[in-house]
Amino acid sequence: MITAQQFIKTGMCRNILVVGAEKLTKIANMEDRNTAILFGDGAGAVILGEVSEGHGILSSQLGSDGSGAKHLYDRKEDQLLVMNGREVFKFAVRIMGEMATEVVAKAGLKPEDVDMFIPHQANIRIMESSRERLGIPREKMSVTIDKYGNTSAASIPLSIMYELEQGKIKEGSNLVLVGFGGGLTYGAITLVWGK
Numbered sequence: 001m002i003t004a005q006q007f008i009k010t011g012m013c014r015n016i017l018v019v020g021a022e023k024l025t026k027i028a029n030m031e032d033r034n035t036a037i038l039f040g041d042g043a044g045a046v047i048l049g050e051v052s053e054g055h056g057i058l059s060s061q062l063g064s065d066g067s068g069a070k071h072l073y074d075r076k077e078d079q080l081l082v083m084n085g086r087e088v089f090k091f092a093v094r095i096m097g098e099m100a101t102e103v104v105a106k107a108g109l110k111p112e113d114v115d116m117f118i119p120h121q122a123n124i125r126i127m128e129s130s131r132e133r134l135g136i137p138r139e140k141m142s143v144t145i146d147k148y149g150n151t152s153a154a155s156i157p158l159s160i161m162y163e164l165e166q167g168k169i170k171e172g173s174n175l176v177l178v179g180f181g182g183g184l185t186y187g188a189i190t191l192v193w194g195k
Contacts, residue, residue, distance in 0.1 A: 001177075001189055002060045004048045015049040020153035029080040038123075039081070040149025044157025055172075055194045059106035061099050061187065065091070068184035092126045092180050097133030099188035100178045104134065107190040111135035113174050116163055120179035121145040121155035130178065142168075152181065169193055 004016035021043035028036045071087040074080070096119060104114060114136050119127045121144055131141045142159040151158060156177050163169045171194040178188040 001046070001048060001057065002062060002187065005057050005060075008048060008050060015047055017045055017047050018157075019043065019045040020155075020157050022152045022154050024081065024150075024152060027074060027079055027081045029082070034085055035081065035083045038150050040151045042148055042151030042154035042158055044151075044154045044161060046157055046160065051195055055192045057189055057191045058109075059103045059190045061103050061106070061189075062185075063095075063099075063187070064183050064185040065095075066183065069182070072182040072184060074182070088184070089123065089126065091184055092120075092122060093129045095180055095184075095186045096120070096126060096130040096178050096188075099186055100130055100134045100176050103178075103188040103190040104176060107174075109174060109190065114140060114176050115173040116140055116142060116169055117176045118142045118156055118159045118163070118178075120152070120181075121148070121159060122150050122152075122180070134176070153179075155179070171195075 001018055004018050007013040007016060023041045024039035025041050028039050030036045068091055071084040073082055075082050104111060111134055117131055117134060117136055117140055119130050124145060127141065131138065142163050144159045144162050148158055156179055173193040175193055176190050180186040
């Protein structure tokens with residue numbers, strides 16, 4: 001979304017389709033019961049375009065920590081996902097809370113201004129820790145992991161769609177999106193929903 005925003009702002013593109021899709025069951029090691037049961041398949045997409053004043057992405061943050069690459073990767077010899085769950089958990093708890101707090105502050109908002117927190121649906125304990133660090137009530141956090149599992153890159157767009165269907169995201173809602181992935185990489189966005 002951040003890259004798409006830059007193309008739109010510079011006038012290179014008018015509308016951009018951003019897709020998050022995963023087929024994690026293809027690379028999950030079914031012999032590893034610690035990780036195989038955690039992942040699901042899914043896809044979600046959003047279309048970004050020029051928005052009216054006061055809408056769109058207010059702030060963002062991207063980063064990576066290559067020292068953690070050994071904790072979550074695709075093993076070359078058999079194309080299977082390898083994850084050190086304990087280390088990924090520690091990383092995610094720290095980084096998701098930090099990034100969410102940081103993008104809210106960069107947007108000039110306070111936690112009470114956040115209408116919906118949409119974290120990567122990796123693990124409810126990671127999500128709860130991030131929510132608590134951000135300082136918002138549980139009812140303002142999207143939880144879809146119980147419906148779709150951890151669909152990784154698809155989890156945030158799937159959660160956005162779910163919350164739209166529930167009527168929790170409306171024109172002018174302040175959203176905070178935060179996720180992490182292999183490598184170890186991370187990103188967060190604060191945006192105002194609408195046209």
